[in-house]
């Protein structure tokens with residue numbers, strides 16, 4: 001019969017797979033998609049034991065597949081080459097011709113063969129057209145192999161170069177690294193809208209953005225190492241300007257206030273630090289403005 005999963009995928013050959021750059025393998029997703037995938041992983045008894053960093057990489061590297069009504073996603077007894085998360089549609093699980101149950105959006109599946117290197121324990125079939133996020137085995141394995149330390153170090157050194165953060169104690173920086181997420185934006189895309197409520201803070205890791213008030217007035221251009229949205233970590237203020245991506249694939253490290261609260265647990269300290277930093281900035285602005293202008 002026709003196999004549900006291609007066995008000679010594009011990442012065939014382990015050497016090639018290990019050399020695959022994560023940056024290239026990442027697929028942009030909006031935050032609701034990331035949340036759906038992440039929640040699905042967290043709700044799976046086997047996957048929820050993985051490290052948060054590994055989960056994040058998995059979420060980033062999953063790509064979209066569409067299955068039509070009646071199509072087999074997984075064939076029982078075959079080797080497993082993908083791990084999946086159902087985003088939209090309806091699936092049924094069949095074992096030895098017997099219906100075991102149905103799967104609804106927000107479910108991760110196909111984890112058993114990937115985690116335990118066994119044959120598929122059941123078949124999975126699309127009851128209606130279904131949108132599914134997939135991660136191939138090779139990518140899963142390289143994510144697991146890539147040491148948590150390497151990624152941590154990479155972001156840590158980057159954060160040390162960000163003016164806002166560079167004076168923070170090392171252990172605080174390390175904790176911020178733990179609660180970072182990476183988000184991607186296309187040219188012309190609004191990262192922040194003036195007047196909206198916000199609870200995230202952004203640091204540009206790649207690309208450029210424009211800061212502007214009433215469109216199309218541009219206030220300034222921000223680049224790698226610059227940050228914005230920091231006021232959201234200090235107060236409940238609405239966004240004071242628009243921030244628009246100037247390039248395709250602008251990458252931002254995102255710190256979420258709630259995440260930060262939960263994982264770092266020293267929100268007040270950071271808040272105090274940021275407040276002081278912002279005050280310092282405005283003091284130096286005042287000083288600059290008070291200086292005699294050159295003719």
Ligand code: CMP
Pocket residue numbers: 074080093100101108109110111112113114119120121122123124
């Ligand atoms: P895997 O064995 O890789 O491929 C088939 C998948 O179906 C399996 O991983 C699980 O994700 C899922 N599965 C297996 N048994 C059941 C069950 N009894 N109920 C729901 N899902 C199942």
